[in-house]
Amino acid sequence: MSERAHTVTITDTDESFRCGEGTVVLKAMVTLGYRGVTSGCHGGGCGVCKVRVDEGSYDAAVMSRAHVSEAEERDRVVLACRIKPRSDLRLSVVGGIGKVIARQQKKFGLV
Amino acid sequence: MGVMRIGHINIRVLDMDAALAHYEGVLGLTRTAKDDAGNVYLKGWDEWDKYSLILTQSDKAGMINIAYKVENDADLDALGKRIRDYGITVDDLPEGAVPFCGRAIRFNLPSGHEMVLYAQKEMLGKAVGVTNPEPWPDGLKGAGVHWLDHALLMCELDPEKGINKVAENTTFMRECLDFYLSEQVLVGPDGDIQAATWMFRTSTPHDIAFVGGPVMGLHHLAFYLDDWSAVLKAADVMAKRQVKVDVTPQRHGITRGSTIYFFDPSGNRNETFAGLGYLAQPDMPPITWTEENLWRGIFYHTGEEAGKFTTVYT
Known part of the structure; x- marks a missing residue:
């Protein structure tokens, strides 16, 4: 029996993909070849996949407080590598450290 | 004289059970101790000191500190003086402050990372022993890393x-x-x-x-x-x-x-x-x-x- 799946939509890139209830959203995204959310450590530690869940319900696993505060988590700001869908989801990219780094990187090829 | 090698690294983990499944099952390290605070200590099969990795449960990831082993106890005084003369604050830590280790010194690199130097750590020995050893031990898990x-x-x-x-x-x-x-x-x-x-x-x-x-x-x-x-x-x-x-x-x-x-x-x-x-x-x-x-x-x-x-x- 295949697991129940939901449709996840990334508002910024208008990408939609299916994600099972037992599957992490970021993992489903990269497995299916989409790139709307930055893919990093997949462990809730690096913070580059920070998103806001604008619509839908989900289960969230533990994630780094260096990147997502308790207040943010209550406000449905999470790391996409730490959530599994319980309904269809609509996400928007928040960024966080990923955006800061993306802006600064490649100044001299490395940093 | 002076620093011999990397001794251990203490990192933060979000989920201790998942971390242990990884460092034991994927890397192949062996658990050697757990302290009252819940920190878990691990070593590679080819290492002789009691641990090279400390896992600390936390609400974020990253490194707490990194430690290097010096050859002689007196190196701690000599290096500590050089670091102080360089303008960096050095903390003297008594025996046991760094778990299973003798006295130590602690300071921050110019980058802010915390570094520890110690001369002595409890010794367990390599998994293959020191008398007519086999080249690798039986029962290694995962990648079976050396050190x-x-x-x-x-x-x-x-x-x-x-x-x-x-x-x-x-x-x-x-x-x-x-x-x-x-x-x-x-x-x-x-x-x-x-x-x-x-x-x-x-x-x-x-x-x-x-x-x-x-x-x-x-x-x-x-x-x-x-x-x-x-x-x-x-x-x-x-x-x-x-x-x-x-x-x-x-x-x-x-x-x-x-x-x-x-x-x-x-x-x-x-x-x-x-x-x-x-x-x-x-x-x-x-x-x-x-x-x-x-x-x-x-x-x-x-x-x-x-x-x-x-x-x-x-």
Whole structure:
């Protein structure tokens, strides 16, 4: 029996993909070849996949407080590598450290 | 005399059970102790001291500190004085303050990373013993790594603001701890910005590395494997256990090591690193990689940035 799946939509890139209830959203995204959310450590530690869940319900696993505060988590700001869908989801990219780094990187090829 | 080698690294994990499943099952380390605070201590089969990795439950990932072992107890006084004279505050720690270790000194690198030096740690011995040993022990799990090899620390670098903690750390490590420079990356319009360095005290190309980034952090901790075939088998182990791999097996131009980069379940980057690279000696002329070739230095086969090498770390 295949697991129940939901449709996840990334508002910024208008990408939609299916994600099972037992599957992490970021993992489903990269497995299916989409790139709307930055893919990093997949462990809730690096913070580059920070998103806001604008619509839908989900289960969230533990994630780094260096990147997502308790207040943010209550406000449905999470790391996409730490959530599994319980309904269809609509996400928007928040960024966080990923955006800061993306802006600064490649100044001299490395940093 | 002085620093011998990397001794241990203490990292934060978000989920201790998941972390132990990773460091025991994927890397093949052995659990040797757990303290009252819940910290877990592990070692590789080829290491003789009680531990090389401390896992600490936390609400974030990253490194708490990194420790190097010095040869003689008196080195702690001599090096402590040099560090104080350099202008850096040094804390003297009594025996046991660093678990299972003798007295120690603690200070922060110019980059802000906390470093510990100690001379004595409780000894358990290698898994194969010291009398007529077999070349490897039975019952190894996962990749069966030998030992903690090195770590790479990300250091703040913003040339436009005149901030270069890579260069500051490199100077400090040379002048206070007698580390030698094996390789460096020089970038910028005049090719004079030291953006990354690899330094050693053993006879291998690096016991620590520093790379420039927007904020300080832990880039990776690396564990030693024998050779390419061990690296390729480790990659199979990771695929089997669905570990998040950052960069599949590849060679480094810098240090000549062969590598896999991957993440632990809290997002701390690990490396399995094989090969001793080359004989590093104090009189070896340091190697320089230029800006247009730096990615060949980092990932020699492709010559391009792979994974999220410079943008993702804890």
